[in-house]
Each structure stands twice: as structure tokens, then as C-alpha cells.
Amino acid sequence: MKLKLIPKNEQELSKLFVILFPLVLILSSAVMFLKNSYFTFANLLPHNSVFNYGKLASIENQISFHLLIGVSLSLLFVYLLSKSLGRKMAMFPLAFLTLLGYLGLLFLNILINHSIISLFLTLIVFGLVGISTINVLAKKENTIFTSGQHIYGAVMMLFIASLVSRSSLDIYSDQLLISALSSSLINMSVIPILFMSAIYFLMTKALGATLYSKTLSSISFWGFLFLLPWTNFKYYYGSVLPNWLENVSIYLSLSLIIPLLAFVVNYIQTSQDNDGESQKLLSRLNFSMILFTITTTLHIASSFANLLPILGLTNFVYAIKFGYFSSLVIVVMSLILYLIPKLFGREVSYKTFDNLGLSGINFSLSLYFINNLIIGINSGYSWNAGANAGNPTIYGEGFQIQWELIGTNLMANTFISLLFFLSAVLYFITVIKSISSGAVTTVEEMVSS
């Protein structure tokens, strides 16, 4: 295994992210487990300024929904963007430094919460926008392949999210507006768009299939890019956000059905054309697609006016963003296993041990997703019912009713996240084992300029 301190090309830099992703995945799952433990066993565990539920929830959000997504974006940006454009990456050294700075700042943001870091993050994401724009404009191929389109869209949405999150808080509704839009942009736009970018690559190149329809892929790309950023406002239905914004969000969320159908049909038709040599990869892609489709369907279904008051401001919203997060994690894991032979010249042997880790992650992520959906629905329902009983928020019977409904599921979250953590460790071992001692194979040819 050779890792160069200063990589000379996209392939060498991709190697770094191939190793970094499983490490950050372990970190993410470990903090998730700790956070849940501090909720379930709040009365048993020792508390200090770091090890308490509030702080761990904040750290988990930074690691899972920022750092891990940042590493995924970096891998896709470096490996797929240039290939999609048929040329070596323009200004590669600058891109390398920008991505390094981006990940460094995301890591620093976990430790220090200071406005200067968010300023630098905005600047560095702007740099990424600039580099990707130059690359797209300087493409060598006649078309921009779908994966590249999605990566560019994701980077642009990330930039808007960083601009929004830097906005000043002047009045009460500002916080709701910022958290609604930035969460919508990162968790419900950047993550699903990155997921689609990887899926389009894997379902054609890795499965040896021909894309069923370019038109459908365009419908899904432009549809999701336009609609997804608006879909989170609806969960603030009844709050001090402008009513028109909540209503627009409801209608645009319902419109998601069109790009979703285009995407699913394209995937099904394309994957049926696979060469039959990568059945394991196909089953993992199918799993992530099912998770993505269910998440988006629930995201659409929650737009109905009689459901919104129950589901808004609950774990249901967390479950939706977790569903997208899980889809991306599964597909990036698959991409990494696909890239190991291409980049390191080593085969991945899918033995029982390796399959256990992969299945464990699939199982734990989907279970965590379902569990949080149940928590969201139950807490929203009991909250409303308790409020009608007139005693909702006092530390007495009102909240006790809610706790009895969600307590078991919250406790289950702890054990599910433990399974996720253990599976992430197994996955890391699989990656390292394959890179260091897998059977030798041919390394992929570099992109020529």
C-alpha cells in the first residue's frame, strides 16, 4: 500500500479518501453510540463538559452530517468529476489543497465553534465551486456525464448552505429560517444528490450496464436540484415562518414524485441490463435504492396537511435526513470496494467476515431509520394528544405518556448504534485487509489530459 504525502493526480488523492472514509465512519458510529448511551443511561453514566447528551448530540451532527459527508464529497469530487469530463482535473494542486482545507476546517469545527471557522468554510466551499466550474467549462468530452452533473450541483448547494448558515440572527424567526434551509440544503439536497452521483456511476460502469435514458436522468437531476432545497420548510408548519413559504414547501415536496419516478425507472431499467458479473454490488445498490426511495416517499407523504402538525418538529424529520445519510453511506461503501482493485491493484475477497460487516451496516442503518420514524410519529402524536389533555409539558403525567411511548425505541437506538459501530469496524478491517493483502490485480489506467 503506497500513500503519497503530496499526491500527483486524482487517483493518488482518491486513495487517501478511500482510507479516510471508513475511519470517519467508525468515528461517526462511535459518537452516535455514545450519544444514545447518554440518553438511555443518563442516570448511570458519569457526566462532564464533553460526555453529556447535549454536547455529544452536537458532535455527532458535526461528524456524521458534515465531516463524513465532506469526505464522501471529496472522494466523488476527485475520482468522478474529472472522469466525467474526460480530462485530467484542471488546477489539481489547488483542488487538493482546497479539499484538504475543507476537511481540516470541518474537523476543526467539531472542536471549536467559532464564527471565523464558518467564514473560512464559506470561502473554501466557494473555492470548490470555482474549481469545479473551471473544470466543467474546460471539459474535453462533448457531454458532461450524469455523475459529474450531480457533483457540480451538490457543490453549488453546499455553497448556498454555507452562505445561509453565516447569516446574522436579528429576529426570532431567523433561527428557524436558517435551520430549515441549511438543513434542507445539506441533509435533503447535497446528500441525496451525492448519492445519485455515485449510483449513476456504479449502475453503469461498475455493473457493465448501459444507461436506459439520458432524458430521465436529466429530469431527475434538474427536478431534485430545484425541488429538494424547498422541502424542509413544511415541517415548520404553524411556526413563525411566513405561511407562503410553508405552503410552497408543501406543493414542491409533492412534486418530488416526478424526479423520483424518473430516477427509479432509470435505475431499474439500467440495472436489468447488467453484465451479471457483479451480483453482490447489485444487491447493495438495490438496498440503497430501496432505502432512498422509501425515504423520499415518506418525505413526500408527510406533506399532507393533516400529517404535518404531528410529524413536524419531531424525530421524523431526523429520520428523513438519516434515511438519505444511510443511502449515501451504503453507496459510498460500495464505491470504495469497487475502487480498491482499480486504485490499489488488490482484489476484495467477500468472505463471511467481510459480508458480516457489510450486512451489519445495512441492517443497523435501516433499523435505526425505522426506529426513528416510529419515535417521530409516536412523539408527535402523543404530544398533540397530551396537549389536548391540558397537561403536556409539566414534568408529570403529560410527558410521562410520551416517554412511555418512545422510551423503548430510544433505548433500542443505543443497541442499534452499537451494532452500527461494530459493523463499521468490520468494514474498516475489510478495507485495510484488502488493500494490504488482497490478491494482486490490474490497476486502473490514469486519466490522460
Next chain:
Amino acid sequence: MSDLVNKVAELLNAPVDLVQRSAEARAAASGTTVDAVLSSWAGGESVTSAAPAAEAPKEETPVEEEVVEETPVEEEVVEETPVEEEVVEITGEVVEEEVLQEVEKESSLSFVGGVVAIAIFTFLLGFSIPKNQEIAEVTESLNNSVEVTADVLKGAQVYNELNCQSCHTQNVRALIPDTQNGKVLSNKFANEALIKAVGNLRTAPDLSTNNTREPTNNAQWLERYLKDSTSVNRDIPHPSYTFVSDSDLEYLITYLLSLGENNE
């Protein structure tokens, strides 16, 4: 003919021979192999590399068909004058290749423009306009500022540092079930620390009207509960803030006791 040629031919709705010849011409022009070219047309990867996804150039189909229609004419000429066959064949390939490239051409500028337009649209309509609209509404009202003491502000900062809003909200909505929790907060100017405490996950009780309810309006009860939640309720998990300094805990309690007065 390989399977790949058949796939591409099917995709382009063009004869296999024509696809094969076009690919050969393209391969010769770009200095790569025929298979690489065919793969790029079939699955969406760069001609110059082994790479990524998804471009079935469906748009090419009509033009491809036009070229196909011309082919028999070329063949007729070939049959009549075998000597000229090679010349005609080569010319035909170049034309086909040029047509193919022309059809595939997709403007980067319009793609980038489209993405940037969506981003600007989202930022303006989803953020700038509603934010300014809300501020304008507040500016017009007479009583729109929040007067709080320095201790309350310090307490709000402690509240934010402990991330209490990861479970608690201060966000009563204009919905019948919610309004029974307290009054809907009017949209008013406030300090950043106070605004940050809003929260958006109702896992724990809403604290908007904390000071108007029993027993949370009692400083002693709050202190006991925050230091050791089990002394009040063993079933509901709540962190015990024994690690928070006495002065910070006092600020936090002062802040919690201010909720209800400021929010009405």
C-alpha cells in the same frame, strides 16, 4: 462484432455496421481503442479513460438515422466503382464522426448557468426575501424588542453551550394542540443567544412558558433537578449537570425562570 457494439447500436437505434465504423474512426482520431469508444457511448465514460457513468446519447438518434438513410447511396457507388470504394468509405466515416460529435455537443456554459440560476433562485426566494419580509413586519410593530438582564443573557449562553435545544424547544406553533402549551411567540428582535435557544426537536418538554408552570417556576426545584434529575423522576432520563459551575448553574436557572415573561 462484440456485444458492446450491439448494445450501442441498440441504444442509438442505428445499424451495427455504422456504429462499428464510427467507433473505429473516433478511436483513430482520439488515439484510443474501439472498445473504449464504444464503452463511452454505451455507459457514459470518458473516451480517454476507464471511468464513470451515465450518458446514453439518446439525442443522437434522429441524426444517426439520417446518416443511415444515406448509406445505401454510398454502397451503390461502391458497387459501381470498386476502385473508389476506400475513398468513399473513409469520407463517409469522417462525416459520420463529425455528425456524431456535433450531436453530442452539450454546452457547459448553459449547464453551469442552469445550476447557478437554481442556486440564486433558492437563495433569494427561500431565504433573502422571507428574512427581509419578516424583519420588515417586526420593524413596523411598536413593541418589538426584548429587554433582558445581563444574567439572563449569560444563562442563555450556558443553555446554548449545553445544547439543551437538542431536546427542548421554545417553539409554540399556531396550531390548536400547541397553543395549549403557551402563547405563540411573536416575531421580535432579540439577542443572538436568546434566538439560538429555539430548538426544533420535541423530544422533551417545550420550555417557552417554563416560568408559568408548576414546578418548573421554582428556583430550588430547578437546581435540584438539574443537579440530580433522579431525585425528581427516576424514569425520565435527564443529564445531571454536576459538572457545571455554581455560577453558570445560577445563570441557567435565571434564564429558565425568565422564559414565560419574555415570551408572552
